[in-house]
Amino acid sequence: MTVQGDPCSPLGAVGWPVHTARLLLRRGTAEDLARTWAFRRHESVGYWLPNSPATIEEYRAVFESPGRLAKMIMVELDGAVIGELMITVADAWAQAEIVERARGAQAELGWVFDPAHAGHGYATEAVRELIRICFTDLRLHRVTANCFAGNEASWRLMERVGMRRELYTVRESLHRSEGWIDGVGYALLADEGAGGRSEPDRSG
Numbered sequence: 143m144t145v146q147g148d149p150c151s152p153l154g155a156v157g158w159p160v161h162t163a164r165l166l167l168r169r170g171t172a173e174d175l176a177r178t179w180a181f182r183r184h185e186s187v188g189y190w191l192p193n194s195p196a197t198i199e200e201y202r203a204v205f206e207s208p209g210r211l212a213k214m215i216m217v218e219l220d221g222a223v224i225g226e227l228m229i230t231v232a233d234a235w236a237q238a239e240i241v242e243r244a245r246g247a248q249a250e251l252g253w254v255f256d257p258a259h260a261g262h263g264y265a266t267e268a269v270r271e272l273i274r275i276c277f278t279d280l281r282l283h284r285v286t287a288n289c290f291a292g293n294e295a296s297w298r299l300m301e302r303v304g305m306r307r308e309l310y311t312v313r314e315s316l317h318r319s320e321g322w323i324d325g326v327g328y329a330l331l332a333d334e335g336a337g338g339r340s341e342p343d344r345s346g
């Protein structure tokens with residue numbers, strides 16, 4: 143197992159690739175543009191996503207946007223990319239004199255999977271592992287995920303992996319075809335996830 147030294151991304155601290163029972167998780171590379179376009183190109187995949195590019199060139203602009211690749215994790219089944227995970231590490235809110243202790247303490251998670259492989263629990267398996275990575279390897283305090291309330295497949299996934307619904311927002315998000323619609327937000331704390339591990343010591 144190799145540890146990729148990448149000081150620009152928190153994911154550089156993880157030993158990649160990471161294996162689960164059925165899947166392999168690895169850092170995203172420039173070559174994943176075409177591999178992910180293979181399923182991103184389906185209109186149904188982009189329905190709830192921020193971007194729904196119509197061509198691979200439009201998708202390239204999204205894929206190559208600054209800083210994005212450093213946050214991407216590819217999910218492989220038998221050598222083929224079947225999904226992608228995104229992790230955005232950010233500071234937690236803190237009062238001014240202790241703000242340093244909240245730096246990089248939480249992460250927002252995201253996911254997109256090939257519909258051809260839906261319904262087998264692959265996304266659940268990959269996101270469970272991503273949460274383990276967040277708490278065990280990255281020693282984060284909290285992970286979050288958000289989606290439109292209508293994206294039932296996504297929030298059901300959040301619930302399957304044990305995340306707690308903490309937000310229900312009313313018509314605060316603008317969807318390209320549905321207009322202003324509701325959103326949901328989920329979270330999980332370190333001492334609730336990764337098999338009930340205790341909170342990392344952030345006092346120092």
Ligand SMILES: CC(C)(COP(=O)(O)OP(=O)(O)OC[C@H]1O[C@@H](n2cnc3c(N)ncnc32)[C@H](O)[C@@H]1OP(=O)(O)O)[C@@H](O)C(=O)NCCC(=O)NCCS
Nearest residue numbers: 187190253254255260261262263264265266288289295296
């Ligand atoms: C969100 C998304 C990843 C969920 O995919 P999914 O196929 O429902 O999730 P999983 O791969 O975990 O499969 C779960 C299903 O497999 C079933 N399953 C079978 N074997 C399973 C196993 N070993 N473990 C868990 N679930 C299993 C579950 O019961 C569930 O079926 P159900 O939906 O009929 O209840 C997918 O819909 C997607 O990529 N959507 C488009 C992109 C998107 O909207 N992303 C989120 C933006 S916020």
